[in-house]
Amino acid sequence: MSETNHRMHTGQSAAPHFAWEGAEHHSERVQRVAQARVVVFGQRRYAGFSPNVTIELVEHPVLLEVPASAYYVRGMMQWHGRWIPVLDLHSLIMAHPTFGRGTVPRFALVMSYTDRTTGEPAFGALGLPVMPQTVSITNADACGLPVRSDLWPYIAMSCVSFRGAVIPIVDTDRLFGSYHG
Amino acid sequence: MEVQGIVHDGLSALPVLADGSAAGSAAAQLPAAGSVLQEGGWLRGNCVALVTGTVQLLVPQHDVVHTGYLQTGEAVAGALAVSEELLLLPAVPQDCFVYTAFADAPAVNWCWNDVRVLIDLHVQLHPLPNVVLAPHTPLTAVVTLPDGSHAFYTRAAQLSRFVRQQAG
Numbered sequence: 001m002s003e004t005n006h007r008m009h010t011g012q013s014a015a016p017h018f019a020w021e022g023a024e025h026h027s028e029r030v031q032r033v034a035q036a037r038v039v040v041f042g043q044r045r046y047a048g049f050s051p052n053v054t055i056e057l058v059e060h061p062v063l064l065e066v067p068a069s070a071y072y073v074r075g076m077m078q079w080h081g082r083w084i085p086v087l088d089l090h091s092l093i094m095a096h097p098t099f100g101r102g103t104v105p106r107f108a109l110v111m112s113y114t115d116r117t118t119g120e121p122a123f124g125a126l127g128l129p130v131m132p133q134t135v136s137i138t139n140a141d142a143c144g145l146p147v148r149s150d151l152w153p154y155i156a157m158s159c160v161s162f163r164g165a166v167i168p169i170v171d172t173d174r175l176f177g178s179y180h181g
Numbered sequence: 182m183e184v185q186g187i188v189h190d191g192l193s194a195l196p197v198l199a200d201g202s203a204a205g206s207a208a209a210q211l212p213a214a215g216s217v218l219q220e221g222g223w224l225r226g227n228c229v230a231l232v233t234g235t236v237q238l239l240v241p242q243h244d245v246v247h248t249g250y251l252q253t254g255e256a257v258a259g260a261l262a263v264s265e266e267l268l269l270l271p272a273v274p275q276d277c278f279v280y281t282a283f284a285d286a287p288a289v290n291w292c293w294n295d296v297r298v299l300i301d302l303h304v305q306l307h308p309l310p311n312v313v314l315a316p317h318t319p320l321t322a323v324v325t326l327p328d329g330s331h332a333f334y335t336r337a338a339q340l341s342r343f344v345r346q347q348a349g
Contacts, residue, residue, distance in 0.1 A: 064323065064331055067236055067267045068343060070315045076307075076323055083307040083323050101266075117311075124312065178311050 032139045036160070037132045038167055039109065041090040042098070046167045048137075048160065053111045053172045055123065057131065061086065061108035070179055071097045074127045077108060084110065085176065086125045092180060093149045099127075107131060113172035124176035135162055151180065217241040224324065225303045230332055231281065232295035234265040237332040239299075239324060240283075244337035247282040248296055262292040267319065267340070269348040283337035299326065306334060319343040 036048035056079075063075030063086055072092040076083045086108050091098045099105075105127030115122040141160040145152040145168055152159075155175045156168035217226030227242035251257060253275070260280060262273040277292035306322040314320075319339040324332050 065236075065265075066309065066313055066318075066320065067265060067333070068315070068318050068320065069309070069313050070318070073313050076309070076313070085310050085313045087312065115310075122310070124310070176310070176312050179314055179316070180312070181316070 033136055034138070036135055036137050036167070036169060037109075038135050038162070039089070039126060039128055039132045040130060041088075041128070042094070044165070045090065045093065046165050047089060047156075048135075048167045048169045049109075049111060049132075049172065050169070051134065053113065054109060054132070055112055056110040058108040058110060058125070059106065061104065061125070061127070063104055063108075065101070072180065074099065074105060077125060079110060079123065079125070082123060084123045084125055086127050087175070088127050093151060095149070095151070105129060111172050111176070113176045116173065116177050122176065124172070137162055137167075154180070216243065219306065222306050222308075223303065224306050224334065226301070228299045228302045229281070230295075230297040230299060230326065231291070231293045232297075233263055233267075233277070233293055236265045236267075237326075237330060238320075238340065239326075239332040239334045240337050240340070242298065244284055245281050246284050246287050249280055249290075251278045251280060251292065253278075257290050257292075259288050260290045260292050261344075263344055267343060267347075269344055283341060285338040285341055289341070302326075309333075317343055317346060 035051050037051055037054045038046055038048045040046055058077070058079070061077050063077055064083075065075045066073055072088050074086040074088050077086050086105070088097070088099050088105075107128040107130070108125040109128055109132055110123055110125045113122055113124060114120070137160045141162055143159050143161040143166060145156055145159045146166050152168050155170050157171040157174075158169045160167050160169065217224060217228065228239050229242050229245045229248075231238045231240065249257075251260075251273075257280060260273050262270045262277045264270055273292045277294055279294070279296040280290040280292045281296060282288070282290055304324040304326065306324055308322045309318070309320060319342070320333040320335050322334040324334055326332055
């Protein structure tokens with residue numbers, strides 16, 4: 001882990017809610033603005049996360065592959081004295097492994113979630129090929145979930161359309177809390 | 182690697198301690214013979230590390246009833262080997278020259294790249310989270326061994342069951 005670079009994000013709280021930044025009045029309707037960390041996976045596939053749950057971006061993560069684990073698991077990573085899972089969102093959405101054994105993602109985005117069994121804060125990470133981007137979205141951007149994968153309703157709490165891209169907003173409690181068969 | 186073909190009858194033939202010291206010095210501190218205690222997220226007792234490729238598995242010593250070395254080219258009845266994904270290999274690789282038999286099926290000889298007996302091991306168990314565990318996953322935790330290497334904790338019966346299921 002000594003060769004691993006860490007970049008801190010601004011997320012502080014483990015609460016899986018968006019921090020709405022205020023309201024702008026447009027005619028009689030209220031436009032609420034929020035931030036989302038958007039990750040890209042596969043080809044033009046996106047997912048968003050609340051900044052509150054994105055903790056740290058690890059470049060060149062060192063992974064310990066787990067034999068016979070779920071197909072979307074890239075491995076376990078040591079992080080601040082813990083072992084945390086690193087998942088591959090593309091494999092999860094495609095319902096089969098889309099990465100090669102022994103390959104390592106460029107980045108691991110560490111996120112917080114609440115362990116349902118203990119109620120305690122816990123941590124997991126997503127393997128990413130590129131850095132996440134932070135975008136501003138409004139409630140007017142809300143749209144329906146993509147229909148290509150039946151998993152989205154189980155892990156996403158909402159969805160937005162941003163510059164032509166459909167971005168499901170993922171609930172990390174659901175993403176990291178249980179096995180996705 | 183050429184092996185002399187000496188079959189050791191029992192794990193006492195491999196007196197390697199977790200801290201590298203002589204086997205006798207830690208004997209007085211051992212838990213009851215062969216027992217492994219799990220308490221407060223820690224594991225203590227005599228364990229066996231089984232190595233296949235880059236993967237290291239850790240099982241309680243009492244799960245293992247026999248170990249031995251294969252002579253080059255020697256065929257052993259009931260011998261099998263697994264890949265790093267814990268899938269049954271079609272043939273036992275030449276470099277898997279140490280074999281063990283598990284208590285749940287003593288007639289089967291599992292061949293490994295290396296086998297180490299770790300006496301009075303005391304390591305922290307880091308449970309694998311639910312999201313990692315498929316229903317069939319035989320591994321339960323990650324541990325860091327005294328030499329700094331990492332291993333996955335399991336029970337021999339779980340491993341046997343998984344390999345049998347995957348082999349159909």
